[in-house]
Amino acid sequence: MAKNKQVLFASRPHGWVQESNFKIVEAEIPALKEGEILVKNLYLSLDPYMRGRMSTAKSYASGMELNDVMIGGTVGVVVDSKNPDFKADDHVLGYLGWQEYGISNGKGLNKVNVSERVPASSYLGVLGMPGLTAWVGLIGIGKPQAGETVVVSAASGAVGSVVGQLAKAHGCRAVGIAGGKAKCDYVVNELGFDACVDYKAGHLAEDLTAATPDGIDVNFENVGGEIMDTVFTRLNPFARMPLCGFVSQYNSTEPYGIKNFGALLGSRVKLQGFIVGEHTDLWPQAMQELSQLVAAGKLKYRESVADGLDNAPKAFIGMLKGENFGKQLVKIS
Structure with a gap:
């Protein structure tokens, strides 16, 4: 049996993550026990939440222990099985971490249908956690109505790109916020957003005002910090704000001090943080819409x-x- 290459969590970062916080090793692959499945991982998902798991700070999920295999979503193929629910050559989605091979007892492991139109990698993005996050946050919490304006930060990323396209599919004006002209051009010209604000251009407030002449009804927040603070000033009465992440703050040693928080009261804004894993009741509906859009080439x-x-x-x-x-x-392979 081949060796199993793994990436371990070697040390806790202070500020920005460094490559020295990881350690790459090779390990033996243990023999399967009854009920277990051996999976050869094809793709690994890298996501911002992993940075939080490297910390000991209080959070919705416990931090990782040193020398553990780094946590992460994977899609792979079954190479051996002693579990009647899985057989060799099944494609499966799970959380087997940063390693070439993973062993599972089947819990949390799901079969997926891979085809030319729906490749394995898509189950880690548009049809995986990012896509579900986008749908749950926008549709389940934001509840956009046709004609409203939806703004999403990190608009060219895995979550934000789906949010904007879903907003358009539901009859809304979609405005992205992204870093750099290339990303903004992609968001507008390829993804079909109505506008995109380049926060690196140096005049965020002015550009956001121009892009949202009728204000903002739904803000899907991925970034936090100055971008979120600026969005606060454009929120319409009774706007909804699904709070997904604070990527601008994950590596900061100094938290950003919000200046415009009072706008939430004045506009009676509904702000709700959410974790997609706590909304599994919405997943079937989300997957149905996302799968249909991908298969039709509309997402x-x-x-x-x-x-x-x-x-x-x-x-x-x-x-x-x-x-x-x-x-x-x-x-991975």
């Missing part, structure tokens, strides 16, 4: 793919810095 996505586990730490750091374009993946 577009882009992937940034790093080659090999050796490059996973570098790709993860780049993703936290916004260097990826679309969903950040690692192609």
